[in-house]
Amino acid sequence: xxxxxxxxxxxxxxxxxxxxxxxxxxxxxxxxxxxxxxxxxxxxxxxxxxxxxxxxxxxxxxxxxxxxxxxxxxxxxxxxxxx
Amino acid sequence: xxxxxxxxxxxxxxxxxxxxxxxxxxxxxxxxxxxxxxxxxxxxxxxxxxxxxxxxxxxxxxxxxxxxxxxxxxxxxxxxxxxxxxxxxxxxxxxxxxxxxxxxxxxxxxxxxxxxxxxxxxxxxxxxxxxxxxxxxxxxxxxxxxxxxxxxxxxxxxxxxxxxxxxxxxxxxxxxxxxxxxxxxxxxxxxxxxxxxxxxxxxxxxxxxxxxxxxxxxxxxxxxxxxxxxxxxxxxxxxxxxxxxxxxxxxxxxxx
Numbered sequence: 553x554x555x556x557x558x559x560x561x562x563x564x565x566x567x568x569x570x571x572x573x574x575x576x577x578x579x580x581x582x583x584x585x586x587x588x589x590x591x592x593x594x595x596x597x598x599x600x601x602x603x604x605x606x607x608x609x610x611x612x613x614x615x616x617x618x619x620x621x622x623x624x625x626x627x628x629x630x631x632x633x634x635x
Numbered sequence: 636x637x638x639x640x641x642x643x644x645x646x647x648x649x650x651x652x653x654x655x656x657x658x659x660x661x662x663x664x665x666x667x668x669x670x671x672x673x674x675x676x677x678x679x680x681x682x683x684x685x686x687x688x689x690x691x692x693x694x695x696x697x698x699x700x701x702x703x704x705x706x707x708x709x710x711x712x713x714x715x716x717x718x719x720x721x722x723x724x725x726x727x728x729x730x731x732x733x734x735x736x737x738x739x740x741x742x743x744x745x746x747x748x749x750x751x752x753x754x755x756x757x758x759x760x761x762x763x764x765x766x767x768x769x770x771x772x773x774x775x776x777x778x779x780x781x782x783x784x785x786x787x788x789x790x791x792x793x794x795x796x797x798x799x800x801x802x803x804x805x806x807x808x809x810x811x812x813x814x815x816x817x818x819x820x821x822x823x824x825x826x827x828x829x830x831x832x833x834x835x836x837x838x839x840x841x842x843x844x845x846x847x848x849x850x851x852x853x854x855x856x857x858x859x860x861x862x863x864x865x866x867x868x869x870x871x872x873x874x875x876x877x878x879x880x881x882x883x884x885x886x887x888x889x890x891x
Binding site: 599 | 774816
């Protein structure tokens with residue numbers, strides 16, 4: 553999978569799970585401040601990402617994730633997709 | 636089943652319940668009560684497959700799908716296996732009744748660490764492991780019911796039950812926290828606190844002790860498992876949609 557495709561897929565899943573329009577879900581968007589996501593929203597989004605990509609994302613690795621871009625990087629690293 | 640907000644719309648496909656510790660007692664009776672309400676029922680058991688099969692037969696006789704499933708709630712792997720089997724053969728668990736319980740009474744001063752751990756492992760850790768496993772799918776469905784079978788011993792101390800009351804009070808605390816975590820997603824988490832119930836767990840007690848318990852209870856008798864199961868089935872049903880994080884005593888007035 554190409555990085556651009558991965559980015560698109562992750563953004564789509566996040567938009568669906570956080571119930572926000574897709575055009576707001578950009579790499580620089582911050583979950584809490586820009587997308588109004590609380591901790592449970594984030595957990596649900598992670599569950600959806602895990603299911604879609606068949607990866608496991610431990611809680612510890614989620615701790616520093618504040619933006620959509622960081623979430624994309626996390627999934628990319630799990631899948632071995634280069635930037 | 637389809638879900639719109641907190642509105643519950645049952646369709647032809649029945650809601651699926653998993654009851655742990657269901658080969659006997661309150662769990663067994665709960666399977667039947669849930670089956671009567673039209674739910675498909677997975678009968679969780681650890682040591683008594685015959686009792687579980689009996690519950691399956693009773694549920695099936697009510698016209699719902701039912702399945703006996705081996706589950707050791709203390710063991711994460713066993714919990715996952717059991718859920719997978721239910722998901723495969725019945726469907727996703729929408730109602731979880733954490734009923735599996737353990738008690739061994741003894742005064743704290745001589746109470747063994749092993750018994751303390753065994754009590755907490757089944758009653759508290761077990762309920763957590765099952766709830767955690769159930770929640771992901773419930774969140775996704777935006778609908779779910781968790782009913783934790785605590786005890787009057789969570790509300791009032793009993794000499795000889797330090798471990799048991801600690802585990803059940805812990806379960807009440809967990810109930811309230813989970814209710815706050817997932818209450819915005821159409822999921823409710825409640826606890827029932829039975830008083831003295833005529834089950835295998837209370838059988839070993841001497842006649843003298845039983846008599847003392849009866850005297851403590853305004854109802855003047857033990858409960859039948861069905862009387863507790865009725866409240867569990869209510870909490871699992873659509874009518875209880877606004878009951879969340881509640882601790883409901885079903886104790887004949889014992890803690891009143």
